[in-house]
Amino acid sequence: MQLTDGIQYVKGVGPKKKAELNRLGLFTVYDLLTYFPRTYEDQSVLTRISELQAGEKATVAGTIMNVSERQGGRRGMSILMALIGDGTGILQVTWFNQKYLKSKLKVGKKVFVTGKAAYAYGGRGQFAMSQLSSFQILDEEEEPENMTGIMPVYPATEKLNQKFFRKVLGGLLTEELSIRELIPASVAERYHLLSRRKALQDIHFPADFAALKEARNHLAFEELYLIQCGLLLLKRQAREHSKGIRHLLSSELVGRLVKSLPFQLTDDQSRTWQEIQRDMESPLPMRRLVQGDVGSGKTVIAMLALVKTVENGYQGALMAPTEILASQHCEGFVKQLEPLGIRVGFLSGRLTKKKREDMYARIAAQDVDIVIGTHALIQEGVAFAKLGLVVTDEQHRFGIAQRAELEKKGRLMPDVLVMTATPIPRTMTLTVYGDLDVSLIQQLPPGRQPIRTFVRKPDKRDLIYDYVHQQLAAGRQAYVVCPLIEMNEESDLPSAEEVYDELRYGIFRDMPCGLVHGKMKAADKEQVMQDFYDNKIKLLVSTTVIEVGVNVPNASIMVVEHAERFGLAQLHQLRGRIGRGEYKSYCILVSEMKTESARERLKIMAETSDGFKLAEEDLRLRGPGQFFGSMQHGLPDLKVADVLNDMDILLKARQAAQETVASQAERQDVLPILALQYKEQFENITDI
Numbered sequence: 179m180q181l182t183d184g185i186q187y188v189k190g191v192g193p194k195k196k197a198e199l200n201r202l203g204l205f206t207v208y209d210l211l212t213y214f215p216r217t218y219e220d221q222s223v224l225t226r227i228s229e230l231q232a233g234e235k236a237t238v239a240g241t242i243m244n245v246s247e248r249q250g251g252r253r254g255m256s257i258l259m260a261l262i263g264d265g266t267g268i269l270q271v272t273w274f275n276q277k278y279l280k281s282k283l284k285v286g287k288k289v290f291v292t293g294k295a296a297y298a299y300g301g302r303g304q305f306a307m308s309q310l311s312s313f314q315i316l317d318e319e320e321e322p323e324n325m326t327g328i329m330p331v332y333p334a335t336e337k338l339n340q341k342f343f344r345k346v347l348g349g350l351l352t353e354e355l356s357i358r359e360l361i362p363a364s365v366a367e368r369y370h371l372l373s374r375r376k377a378l379q380d381i382h383f384p385a386d387f388a389a390l391k392e393a394r395n396h397l398a399f400e401e402l403y404l405i406q407c408g409l410l411l412l413k414r415q416a417r418e419h420s421k422g423i424r425h426l427l428s429s430e431l432v433g434r435l436v437k438s439l440p441f442q443l444t445d446d447q448s449r450t451w452q453e454i455q456r457d458m459e460s461p462l463p464m465r466r467l468v469q470g471d472v473g474s475g476k477t478v479i480a481m482l483a484l485v486k487t488v489e490n491g492y493q494g495a496l497m498a499p500t501e502i503l504a505s506q507h508c509e510g511f512v513k514q515l516e517p518l519g520i521r522v523g524f525l526s527g528r529l530t531k532k533k534r535e536d537m538y539a540r541i542a543a544q545d546v547d548i549v550i551g552t553h554a555l556i557q558e559g560v561a562f563a564k565l566g567l568v569v570t571d572e573q574h575r576f577g578i579a580q581r582a583e584l585e586k587k588g589r590l591m592p593d594v595l596v597m598t599a600t601p602i603p604r605t606m607t608l609t610v611y612g613d614l615d616v617s618l619i620q621q622l623p624p625g626r627q628p629i630r631t632f633v634r635k636p637d638k639r640d641l642i643y644d645y646v647h648q649q650l651a652a653g654r655q656a657y658v659v660c661p662l663i664e665m666n667e668e669s670d671l672p673s674a675e676e677v678y679d680e681l682r683y684g685i686f687r688d689m690p691c692g693l694v695h696g697k698m699k700a701a702d703k704e705q706v707m708q709d710f711y712d713n714k715i716k717l718l719v720s721t722t723v724i725e726v727g728v729n730v731p732n733a734s735i736m737v738v739e740h741a742e743r744f745g746l747a748q749l750h751q752l753r754g755r756i757g758r759g760e761y762k763s764y765c766i767l768v769s770e771m772k773t774e775s776a777r778e779r780l781k782i783m784a785e786t787s788d789g790f791k792l793a794e795e796d797l798r799l800r801g802p803g804q805f806f807g808s809m810q811h812g813l814p815d816l817k818v819a820d821v822l823n824d825m826d827i828l829l830k831a832r833q834a835a836q837e838t839v840a841s842q843a844e845r846q847d848v849l850p851i852l853a854l855q856y857k858e859q860f861e862n863i864t865d866i
């Protein structure tokens with residue numbers, strides 16, 4: 179049998195089961211083989227009924243002695259009850275609302291049940307189980323011995339139960355299957371890997387937990403190794419196919435800029451700058467990600483790199499995700515760089531046609547050294563005379579496609595620097611940005627006022643807003659963040675619009691207030707942000723649109739309504755809008771904290787200001803799905819590997835992938851496998 183064969187050829191799969199399996203997205207033998215267990219039940223230890231302990235989980239094997247059915251509860255649910263005996267005692271097992279079992283639960287049949295034992299109600303010491311974590315009714319011919327051990331628990335459906343999956347997969351794994359190794363033999367040998375067949379066998383039916391762990395590690399390694407190979411080969415391809423720019427050692431201009439800065443670089447900034455210089459001085463194109471928490475000082479790093487490219491006779495581009503961020507950067511750059519004789523230009527979609535075309539002409543004539551702008555920078559008409567470096571700020575909002583668009587704007591491959599404030603745990607950085615080198619800025623510049631964060635219930639809102647009012651009266655500015663934009667009948671959450679009205683007609687009627695949210699026209703949004711920036715608005719009510727925002731050092735207080743609705747990483751990002759100046763800053767998270775998880779998350783938020791720690795907590799609490807989903811740009815889903823807990827495996831896989839990419843023979847081995855396994859992502863890689 180081949181892995182590509184249709185699922186209907188598997189023993190035990192008839193037309194009905196086939197349809198059901200298709201519904202689960204399983205079409206081939208391969209799909210079935212990689213339908214991995216959700217968890218496992220340890221049925222290797224059977225407990226005698228006489229030895230059950232109340233409150234302890236156990237697996238019991240016995241014979242059905244009696245079955246009864248009744249209706250119960252207000253909604254008349256079906257309750258099936260069986261008495262099961264094993265010669266040492268009797269166990270009462272109950273199933274709620276599983277009527278279909280009635281025809282299967284026959285007196286005399288052997289069953290396995292796993293669950294928590296409790297004293298039966300009115301049963302005089304008899305034990306009962308009602309919430310089974312798994313059970314199995316054996317057919318006449320089945321030997322109970324085959325059913326013990328560590329049993330896989332699959333994501334089952336009503337029509338496809340555990341027993342079905344166990345039987346079909348058990349059968350499949352004894353077949354003559356040709357299972358092709360995905361990892362080149364030389365790598366398997368170097369890393370002492372299992373065979374793929376053994377790993378697949380053991381992930382479904384492990385002999386013990388050690389074997390299970392080994393199988394899982396193998397499959398996670400395999401998955402991460404292949405993705406790393408793909409990413410590294412892409413990077414290699416980009417480099418070999420293109421001629422990069424070799425910047426010279428920095429000298430005069432950069433030195434003058436460093437001297438003119440009002441501060442000294444932190445150690446992390448210096449190290450990052452060293453790494454960037456090394457990349458820029460190499461003839462290979464730079465592909466570097468600078469990851470640094472909000473306020474860690476990434477802008478000055480971008481500025482240094484841009485000045486270096488200018489000093490070498492090239493032009494630089496800095497692309498920001500919003501108009502106002504771009505213009506803010508521009509202002510800062512002009513102030514810092516014009517004294518050094520560097521010409522800074524601005525380009526955005528909102529310039530008049532005339533101004534835009536003027537700028538196009540200046541860019542084409544190298545009449546401007548550094549251009550700062552928005553998406554407009556990658557528009558048709560923009561042609562750089564000599565593009566040496568592209569910096570994108572807050573890149574996850576750009577996407578790889580747009581970055582590539584900008585890269586195409588030079589004749590030689592320009593260097594690329596990507597800056598992000600999204601704290602991504604390292605495992606994820608490597609999986610998501612495996613094609614980029616990473617520099618990390620973890621420490622904040624000295625003298626930063628820490629932001630104090632409090633969690634308060636809504637009954638304290640009056641007090642909170644009184645306090646905010648005092649702060650505004652003392653000259654500061656404030657943000658109020660809400661989860662929704664407008665009133666919504668289905669939700670009793672206050673919307674930004676409601677809160678805005680409540681505040682501006684209420685306690686803040688003597689203060690200029692503003693509202694900004696994602697549904698507003700871009701121009702209106704920018705106007706409000708600009709007014710806040712110019713201190714014409716004191717209190718800004720908003721949705722999360724301010725997440726990637728402007729630098730308003732005078733804003734020192736933030737109130738987040740219904741804070742439990744936001745992820746930790748997001749709250750952290752929001753909170754980064756304050757504490758940017760000399761003033762003591764306060765973030766107040768308002769929440770009912772109705773659930774344990776809300777309480778826990780907000781507590782962490784109040785206690786931690788480390789973005790990386792928060793991102794990891796967020797991942798732990800919300801699962802990687804949401805987090806990863808928004809980060810990855812069409813990368814393959816991970817079936818086995820776990821972005822949080824498989825760091826060791828990832829590092830090993832990356833090491834192995836690096837070796838593979840360096841070896842002609844291993845590249846030849848792995849390329850067809852990549853094209854097969856990850857067609858969509860890595861099909862277009864060729865060896866060169």
Ligand code: ADP
Pocket residue numbers: 441442443444447470471472473474475476477478599623624729
């Ligand atoms: P982000 O990393 O969020 O983009 P910025 O580059 O905007 O951070 O820097 C935040 C603030 O910190 C700016 O006002 C900047 O001038 C200041 N800053 C940056 N580096 C240092 C430093 N080494 N020492 C003191 N202040 C610094």
Ligand code: MG
Pocket residue numbers: 476477571
């Ligand atoms: Mg920034």
